[in-house]
Amino acid sequence: MKLTTYESSKLYKEKVKLYHDRKIRQKDFRMGQSVLLFNSRMKLFPSKLRSKWAGPFLIKEVKSHGAIEMQDPMSQRSWVVNGQRVQPYLGGDVERLTTIINMSYA
Template identity: 30%
Template sequence: MAYHQAGEQRKFQLQELDELRLDAYENARIYKKKERLPCRPKSKLRSRWDGPFVITNIFPHGAVQLKDEHTNNTFQVNGHQIKPFHEGPAPTINDIEIISLVEPTPPDGTT
C-alpha cells in the first residue's frame, strides 16, 4: 500500500510542476506583450518643425536668439539646429496658370 500512496503522491507532484510551468509560460507571454507596446515609436515620421521664428541676436560662439511671434517668447538655440526659411513670391490675384488636361496622342500615330 505504501508503494501505491507514493505513486499517487509523485503523480500529484508532477501535475503541480506542470501547472507551475504553464503558469510561468503564461506570465512570460503577458510580460512580453506588455513590454513590446512602449517600444513602438508613436510616430517616427511626424513633423518636428516649429516656427517660423525671428532671429533677434546672433552671439559670437554660434548661439542664436530666436523670438516666437505668436507668444513673444525669446530663447537661445545652437545655430546649427536652425534652418533658413525662404518665403517664395506671394501669388497675386491676377496671376492664373492654365494647365491643359487633354490626353496626349502617341507619337507613332496609333490610337
C-alpha cells in the first residue's frame, strides 16, 4: 500500500510541475531595451495605491545566467539585478518616487 501511495504522489507532483511550467513566460531582453524594475525592498509605509514598478531603465548588459546589468538614464548609475525582477517597458508615464528617511537611535 505504501508503494502505491508513493507512486501516485510522484505522478501528481509531475502533473503539477508540468502545469506550472506551461504558465511560465520566457523573457528575452537585449541591450538598449527599456525595462521596469520590481521594487520589493524595505516597505516602511505600505499603501495600496503606490506602484511597485520603478523605471524605466536601460539594459546595459545581459549575463548568461539570467542577471541583467541596468543603467538609470538620469543619474547614469548602473547595477546588476535578477532577471526575474524585470519586465519590458511598453511606454507611458511611471511615477518616480524618491524618499529620504533619516533614522536615529534614541
